[in-house]
Amino acid sequence: MDFDPQAEAQLSAGIPDPGFPPDPRGVSSEGRGPWFLAYRRFLRNRVAVAFLGVFVLIVIFVLAAPLWAEHVAQSGPNQTHTLEKITVNGKKREVVTPEGEPIGPQWFGAGGKFFLGADSRLGRDEMVRLMYGGRTSLLIGIGSALVTMVVGIVLGLLAGYFRGWIDTVIARTLDVLWSLPVFLVGLALGVSLAIGGLKLGPIELSGGSLWIPVLVITIFTVPYVARPIRGEVLALSEKEFVEAAIAQGASPLRVMFGEILPNLASTIIVFSTLTIANNMLFEAGLSFLGAGVQPPNSSWGTMITVGEELLNTQPLLAIIPGVMILLTVLSLNIVGDGLRDALDPRAKVRLEVHAGMVAPEGEAV
């Protein structure tokens, strides 16, 4: 992104940017770098800051999983308690009744054990599973977003900078991926890999590996990053600073990564948050149908599947993981929106997260 010099001049001349109220603390913008200005604009967006807080809380929540499991619940996430009894407020109660009905939320009645009840007839501690499941979901979301971003940026740079046949090959491949029924093919690949694992040279993944959902999600989300990046690179490589770098004898690699890449920073930051949100929805969808995270491991998606069967008697089992997904995705989307507004108020690129998949403005998957 490049800052519009006119707007910058306007800012430093003390004329308030029409889109933003003047800073209430009266700190002048003079001589401040663009990152500082963006940071200040972001802080002024109360909603985005609040939801950043929500996201940080969620991260703390899932990071605390081992602590809660060891000291409060005294149960691992996959540990079953089918035939056990717990003491609730001095009375003995079965974790799972003989009819197979799991115990409901106990809050602190049993000293924190079964805080949210047991998950199913297996009698696993729902709270512990929620925390560990959140780890899995966030890990897959962030991990696959990282891979998606790196692959998408490299492809976008190569296609946009070299053009010619490289661009044709990359752009056509992305077009094909784009027109696939992403979710269906993702399901197919997920199941296929979950049955046999993956053996590719030195890489060997077992069917239950977390890398499998990461891989599946990455393949299908790369186009949504690579295509907009390619467009930006096409525009940037026309600019004088690229010409100047080439005239100075910089190698293509240096121009791409040293000159063009830094100018993509704001797009990359915004896309990263939105991609995490979107990939988490994708993961939840795959796991919900059984093509993502494999049992006995939990993720928020698989927990909904398990909880759904007891919707009539224990509705919270399905609803709480759903709410967690909603909160995480919502906070990431709002933070992403806020970052875009702060970094580049005139940005045209927009990601719309829609029903589990990302698409740039005007196109939905």
Add this chain to the structure above:
Amino acid sequence: MARFIARRLVGMVAVLFAVSLIVFLIFNVVPNSNPAQRLAGKNARPFLVKNIEKEWGFNDSLPVQYVTMMKKVFTGELTAYEPRVPVDEEIINGIPATVSLSVGAAAIWLFFGLLLGYLSAIKAGGLLDKLLTAVSVAGISIPVFLIAPVLIYLFTYKIELFPNAGYVPLTENPQAWLSHLILPWITLAILSVGFYSRVLRSNMLDVMSEDYVRTARAKGLGERRVMTRHVLRNSLIPIVTLFGLDFGATIAGTAIITEHIYNINGVGNYAAEAVAKFELPPIIGVTLYGAFFIVFVNAAVDIAYAYLDPRVRLGDTTG
């Protein structure tokens, strides 16, 4: 126009070929266990694996294997293994339910999305406008698998307004058909209402600043006439593209989850059950069916778009 359509159809065939190739690669070439083992499912008996190996010709060269797979798809020989039911029959049986679900939901989201978008554009900055902004951000973040359990719990179990799960064919009992589908429709539509209203609103605000709108006002047309005949009409063109893509994606994506939760025996639920049993032939069939549908809808949308907006087809033939 004819040339545009012809080119679009050639592109459609090319994409379908690519999709079938990708599906083939996923099932037969991805380097992991024996492909026959994969096709047979997770805990298949050895003789079944042997049979599948012979049936699919896994010892042949890859191109021959590809032809074998496509032959199975086109001649309707693709069968699930437990029980041995032809895949194409199951897909055809599932289509009425899937279409009922998707078309109904699409009608709801278009109607409310456009209505709310129109109202909020007329009074931009007003209360409805602000409310819709918030709702649309929330709308794109709510997963189907949160809305559905909440709706089922509230309306089926708590106040018992709607029956639980299942699908009743329209021809059998129209009233039961309706009452079984209302919750699934809402589940699918609610996500898109906010989104569509936002898109229409921003399109309308863009169009309102066009010269021809000023001209229309200048020649003394009433405000309502300017809004409906000049602004709304032109703002709807991008919605056509969006709707086409979304509708295709709904049938091949979110509808699967919705059908699964509400136990509607459509194509999506068929795929979901195959996933749960780790059975690949139905997934191959449904994926190709979904790809065909999406590609077909996309081509139809492009053609409709070229028809509605001459700039597209003129730019395309000269360029």
